[in-house]
Amino acid sequence: MHRKPKVTIGFCIKNCEDTVKEALVSVVNQDYPHELIEIIVVDGKSNDRTMQIVKEILSSSDIKAKLFLEDKGLGFARQIVLDNATGDYILWVDGDMVLAQDHVSKQVEFMENNPKVGIAGGKFQNYPGENLIATLESIEWTVMDYIYGGKKSTRPILHRAGGSIYRVEALKQIGGFDTHIKGALEDLDAEYRIGDLGWLTYFTTDAAFCDRRKGTWKDLWNENFWYGYGGHYFMHKHGRNRRIFTPLESFKRVRTAYKLTRRKVVFLFILQYFFKKIAWFFGFLKAHINGYGHNIN
Numbered sequence: 001m002h003r004k005p006k007v008t009i010g011f012c013i014k015n016c017e018d019t020v021k022e023a024l025v026s027v028v029n030q031d032y033p034h035e036l037i038e039i040i041v042v043d044g045k046s047n048d049r050t051m052q053i054v055k056e057i058l059s060s061s062d063i064k065a066k067l068f069l070e071d072k073g074l075g076f077a078r079q080i081v082l083d084n085a086t087g088d089y090i091l092w093v094d095g096d097m098v099l100a101q102d103h104v105s106k107q108v109e110f111m112e113n114n115p116k117v118g119i120a121g122g123k124f125q126n127y128p129g130e131n132l133i134a135t136l137e138s139i140e141w142t143v144m145d146y147i148y149g150g151k152k153s154t155r156p157i158l159h160r161a162g163g164s165i166y167r168v169e170a171l172k173q174i175g176g177f178d179t180h181i182k183g184a185l186e187d188l189d190a191e192y193r194i195g196d197l198g199w200l201t202y203f204t205t206d207a208a209f210c211d212r213r214k215g216t217w218k219d220l221w222n223e224n225f226w227y228g229y230g231g232h233y234f235m236h237k238h239g240r241n242r243r244i245f246t247p248l249e250s251f252k253r254v255r256t257a258y259k260l261t262r263r264k265v266v267f268l269f270i271l272q273y274f275f276k277k278i279a280w281f282f283g284f285l286k287a288h289i290n291g292y293g294h295n296i297n
Contacts, residue, residue, distance in 0.1 A: 004033065005088035006038070007036060007038075007041045009040065010076060010093070012081065013041065013054075013090070015047065016096055017049075018097030019097045024058070026100075029173070030099065041066070043067070044069075044077065074183065075186035078186060089167060090165070091104060093162065094162035096211065100208040105209060106206060118199030119191060120164060120202040125209065134152075137220075141254045142254075148203040151201075153201055155195055155198065161187035167199070182292070184227045184231075185227065185231060185233070198288075223279075223285070224280045228283025228286075232284045233293035
């Protein structure tokens with residue numbers, strides 16, 4: 001009889017008291033056998049009620065959990081999960097996500113049926129009640145799902161860890177996550193290195209999840225500044241031939257978005273896209289000034 005695999009939920013969080021309850025409740029309510037799930041929480045030393053809420057929810061759950069604290073960045077946090085995981089797979093959940101009840105079951109089933117896949121992304125769905133800024137952000141992921149849905153590649157096509165499942169064997173073959181990455185793109189870095197070993201990335205399964213997108217200009221700026229800061233390290237490590245974005249992408253995505261939604265509001269995406277890339281550039285420049293990534297061998 002085929003053994004059902006064990007799954008580790010990697011829950012790397014920081015200062016998300018307003019959303020973490022809904023996220024974690026969606027995890028503990030999964031229909032996958034709870035005795036085959038473990039939750040590893042790594043908190044980036046939150047200064048709000050995030051961990052208090054987490055402990056309250058886990059105390060009433062029958063799923064085993066481990067809690068850790070760190071202050072060295074997301075790459076280090078994900079490595080803590082990998083080092084302590086006993087699962088065959090790690091499924092990453094962010095503090096502002098909500099999983100469909102069958103999300104874990106569908107992700108595991110897909111990975112079991114596709115042994116050459118190292119990473120598989122879940123299916124993004126809009127979070128109800130989003131404002132204009134968040135809606136435009138969600139439309140971008142809807143377009144990505146449309147363009148890349150059902151595709152496998154050894155080149156990165158996913159670019160996100162949240163809502164994705166990673167094969168532990170593949171992660172261990174690359175030596176885990178780069179713990180020197182202080183900010184963003186630790187997932188993209190791992191995706192590249194996993195692909196270099198011949199493992200496939202799949203975009204996307206039908207395992208659904210909702211993700212709260214940034215809804216203010218300030219939050220959007222800070223997020224993309226953070227991506228740009230990480231992008232500087234990434235480019236020094238992997239080379240400039242590995243592009244993270246191109247300006248033409250905005251125009252291509254708008255055309256596809258309008259085709260899918262028939263909503264004229266999608267044309268505002270171009271302005272929002274360039275706003276994000278300006279923030280990205282300043283984050284990149286800040287990292288260059290700080291020398292972040294200059295000493296990579």
